[in-house]
Amino acid sequence: MRRSAVMGWWRQADQFDWFSVYLHDRGLQLQWRLATFAFTALLGALPLMMLGSPLGPDNTMTRSIAIVAAVCVFGAALLWLIRWPTRRQSLVYNVVCSASTAATCLVVSSPYAGLMGCTIFAAIGGFLAYFHVIAHVIGNFVLALVCATITASELIIDTGDAALTIASVLTVVAINFGVPFGIHTLVHTLRIDLRNSDRDPLTGLLNRRSVYNAVHEIAVAQQGSASVRLNITMIDLDEFKKLNDTRGHAVGDEALADVGAVLRENCSGDAVMGRLGGEEFVIADSEPAPEHAKTVERIRAGIAATPFQITASLGTCSVNVEPGTAMKHPEFVDRLLHVADAAMYRSKRAGGDRIQYAHLDQVSAE
Incomplete structure (x- = not known):
């Protein structure tokens, strides 16, 4: 029984088309586009801001990677300014944001700053939880864990402060687990409730x-x-x-x-x-x-x-x-x-x- 429940959870349908239509019918797509554009533009500004910090990228290669990451994210932001994306474009957008976030976390010279930067994956995971299947949410979560593991290893080597490192890792894991998976559960439940409320009470069919x-x-x-x-x-x-x-x-x-x-x-x-x-x-x-x-x-x-x-x-x-x-x-x-x-x-x-x-x-x- 437990195995079938897990398989059913894993096979839950992609939310993209349903949620896109839901927002369209209520005139909310423009607000979502502008909000997503603003968030993504701010995300793209982070690696550029770190270029001016002593804790940021400290050599030509890492600075170049930070600039490329920023350019890619700004390009992804423009998509939302132009139109509502297709499902495939939405997935590409998330891949670009996740990869750029990972690059930014790994190229900064301060491992603590890189480790704390891994909390940004939670926002990307939340977007995936709204629109896409649980496999994509898990993929983003795994990438966050990989980056957190690398930066935490560097932090404990540099400082020897095990307590700070463990507390920071727990913070990253808690945020990246709680936000996306909580949103995914909420949206899936909302979809079921809305679908049931739109049914004909006599036949049980859709209205x-x-x-x-x-x-x-x-x-x-x-x-x-x-x-x-x-x-x-x-x-x-x-x-x-x-x-x-x-x-x-x-x-x-x-x-x-x-x-x-x-x-x-x-x-x-x-x-x-x-x-x-x-x-x-x-x-x-x-x-x-x-x-x-x-x-x-x-x-x-x-x-x-x-x-x-x-x-x-x-x-x-x-x-x-x-x-x-x-x-x-x-x-x-x-x-x-x-x-x-x-x-x-x-x-x-x-x-x-x-x-x-x-x-x-x-x-x-x-």
């Missing part, structure tokens, strides 16, 4: 607002070095009003809950499933065409097999998304839902209990 965010996330997350397929399926129950009128709304609610169960039983684990309102449902996934066709057919048959004598009209929209595509939120999702909705109404006009397919032209980078 309309959460569907938009989740579909955008799955589209962005699936982007890589090759084109990916995104499928949106709209589902509308046939003659549902008749069921409510003849058997009552309580039975209608039971039918809606059963439809939600049919979706969960037949969709893949990474599919987005939502109830948009009334008797209208939506699914988003990235399955290849043959598997997607089998999934929607199982859903159609599963709904028809419920004990409420109802059927459903389904319409799907599939699109190939090229790497680097700029997908404006929520316009991109709106377009897909509109095409899938039109296909669903074709199914309904044809008599219901059937599936209509549509395919958008290939979406490429702007």
Whole structure:
């Protein structure tokens, strides 16, 4: 049980897309960009300031390394001033900041100053904890420990003060452990709570607002070095009003809950499933065409097999998304839902209990 809990913690999803959308929807991305730019610019100023200190770099090579580190960090800061980065750019930003911090800590002539400089890794780790997976947080933590070990060894050799060295190392370890891992736990819990608050209480599926965010996330997350397929399926129950009128709304609610169960039983684990309102449902996934066709057919048959004598009209929209595509939120999702909705109404006009397919032209980078 403990092992499975640890594995689940290790495999927790990257927060970048979810948190980026969350900040975008609340108009907070600009504030985050400016704050990150300011922090990074201050980080870049540190090695330059140490050039004027007797405790700073004391030879040509270490001074050159400090200057290169500062230039790299200032370059990383400019990214946040220009735009909100992609996931890959965010990871590169963190690598640059971590490497530059390590270089700055190791080139100063005072091992105590270098050891105390290792506390800066906590801020970088905190950023990683907000946006990225735990493996990246641990990687940053390990780099901080390596730098702390090297500078602590130099400190005890220079001063012979074991108490000061141990206290300094404990300070560095405590800050680098407590800040990033505390943030990671908090953000992961917040994500779960926010997702649960955005669920339809009757079916347990996502509600309309959460569907938009989740579909955008799955589209962005699936982007890589090759084109990916995104499928949106709209589902509308046939003659549902008749069921409510003849058997009552309580039975209608039971039918809606059963439809939600049919979706969960037949969709893949990474599919987005939502109830948009009334008797209208939506699914988003990235399955290849043959598997997607089998999934929607199982859903159609599963709904028809419920004990409420109802059927459903389904319409799907599939699109190939090229790497680097700029997908404006929520316009991109709106377009897909509109095409899938039109296909669903074709199914309904044809008599219901059937599936209509549509395919958008290939979406490429702007």
